[in-house]
Amino acid sequence: MNDMQTPLDESGVLDRFLSENRLFCAPDPAIMEDHRIGPRDAREQALLEGEVDPHRINQVRGLILAALDEGNTMIEQMGAAPGAKWGDMVAAIFTASGDLSMIAPHGVVGFAACCHYPIKFIRKYWEHDPTVGVRDGDGFIHNDARYGGIHNTDQSMILPLFWKGRLICWLSATVHEGENGSCEPGGMPAAAESKYDEGLKMPPFRVVENFQIRRDLQTFLQNSVRDPKLQYEDMKVKLHSVLRLRERVLRILEEHGEEALIVTLRKNLEDVVEEVKRRIRELPDGTTRVVSFADSTLRENALLKLNMAITVQGERMTIDMRGSAPEIINRSINTNLASFKTMLFTGYLQNIWPDLPQCMAVFTPLEFVFDERSLLNGSFETPQAMSLIPLFKAMTIACIPMAKFNYMLPHRYTAMVAPQYDQPATLIYGGLTQHGEQVGNFCADINGMGQGGRSHRDGEHSVSPPFAAHCDLGEIELMEEDIPIVRLGAFTLAKDRVGFGKQRSGLGYEQIATFRGTGLWGFMTGCSGSLFPSALPLFGGYASPAYPLCKIKGVNVFDLMRETPEAFRFDIVELMNTQPFPGASYSTHDMGMTFELAAPGELYMMCQGAGGGYGDVLQRDPAQVMLDVAEDLISDVTARDIYKVVFDADTHVVDEAATAEWRAAERRERLARGRPYDEFVADWVAPEPPASLPFFGSWSDPQQVYGVTMGQRVAMPASGLESMFMLNPKDVRIAQLEAELLAARGSAD
């Protein structure tokens, strides 16, 4: 029986054989599970042991940031993707070992936490592979988030920079390109039931040689997507933006020398690590917690729990996401560990420590704990094309527990802020344009989400998506020249859809879209939050409302605009409640809709949402409430029922004394209806989730996780989660209808 054992002198041969004959270079857990900067390399060590000139570092740092900003602006100005036009992109620079040191100041900050993963892969697997290698003039393309990234709509162009024959640093440009040949147009298919429905899945590979795109590989990529023009144009845009960035960095090398560049890139990372450790040490020791819920898999309603506990002890901070929902093997809303950490990073850099340099080192002092095979730590085979469902919630979830650590500090790095609206609330489209071209992509007007209320003022209206504070909105007129979508109700703030509080949230805007000029066009949406509010409140405020998707079908609104334009106006609530179009069908739905074809002139309507409210509504200044009424942000009914303000219906003049008395009476009502906590909990807490609720995640014990597989509830140990498998929603519907039919036949008999 010893025949199978390998003699010691042959083990080296076997190891070499295995390393030289790797079956498949899959994502490497040693890379993908390590969010930290690596150790200094020999050159960095030697240089940083010597004297460092902080003035020169500052000068070089400024030159690099200016170069990155120029590269980013070039992409924005030249890029063809809607994402490029409104700023969903970044230019970045890395150390020679692949640690991301700086991004363009107006780039999407989340990319600062993930663009390094594919470079680490290139260094480990391709650099010394005789069939690949890394040479001056090379460029690598990448999009698969399993090898690093946010999601697979984002494509990167990555170039090594050589100086005097040595690799000095890496440069990259990344853009949300959208279309990638997935089973639904636009690159984010909710309908994907396996990762093989996701379209292009590019690990990093060389597509540029001698600074030229290889035409054969470019053609392969163009042949794999619906929009070959976009694929070609933006590959060139990214390449030439990085080449410009390369020119600038070469000039820095000529002027300041390689030592200055190497020291600047490395020191920027190490200084950030020390600063973050110092900030953690300032916080109280202990644990703060929050739970957040998404209410949809985008195919069916389900309550998906995100369970967060943040523990601080000295200069250690641990983010524990155990007890969250399990992964779903045939739904596209799973994400992988690295992408989820990337979006947590986004939340920290946008809402908690926005003054820190934007580099991957921010999270180096942090530790993370996840369950294996959770929705947030999905295994390799899970579809992840619509990972935005957990990822958008990741951008805001830490606001609440971190506010409970930060509030006491004598110095704040930014104001306390309740979570921003956290859904990708826009239409994804696909079809033939009015020019006969096939396209699929993501509408740019995702940038209208309301911010949460702050400690000292209300949240900003329609300020940005939660991952890109600096992003813009492209020119609507230019979009309408390219694609057949017509926005009939864009950018009107959604009245009464507010996170109420002492400081209210900002409002999102309404989007009413239709199309014309083509016979083949359709839409999809990919949001949760139609049953359970998405943006949570802070310190006693209220959340955002729940948002439906509204449709008006069986009508061509362009005909009616010609015939009776005075008979209606484009306001979602008014259109749906008054139903002014004869013969049309009016319906509401979850904001998760798989792709469907529409007819010209039909209306698809949704909202960018509001953020969470901050503080007790009864502490809101009555004058601020009435200003909201005057600005048509809230109705008279809301001012009275929610804020308890007494005012004259005609003049809107506040009766201060009556308001104070009404608010005092409301406080007395609270005392009358509230029950002591222990007594309340004894009645309220159920031993397990209600049987009627498809609940995924832990309930009372984070070590026991509930899920559903093949329609049956299962309880699993968190340490041994198994993938859930969902029934086909159409099969479920057929079974329901058959049961109803059977019952009807039974009663007829």
Place this chain on the structure above:
Amino acid sequence: MRVLVTENLRIDLEQELWECRHCETALIGARENYKRGLLVYDRDPREIHKPLLDPRKYERTYSPHPQWCRILEYYCPQCGAMIETEYLPPGHPPVRDIDFDIDALKRQWADREEVIEAPVGSEPPRRRGHSHAH
């Protein structure tokens, strides 16, 4: 020495008590879950996030679904200030959201001056000099 913890709560370190910042009364011992010192009310979310679409016509109305979501409102038992809110599915255990090491907190604040009014903090950076005006 009192340490501010939220917009509505603080801890008296000497007395080891949670206190309401509005009426300045003690709620419960600082080593306890502060929620145990409060009153709780199970709010139907439709009372706050009212249906804007006609519920007779539509299933989705901008209101949360009351069988999926409830609002737990936490009140100070003395003054009725709303200290905290929590959005949970029916029957879900309330979360112990703040769980500090009080001994470590005392050591940490031994060298700090008391903060009476919470600082605001600086505004986040915003892009300037860009306009869609024509």
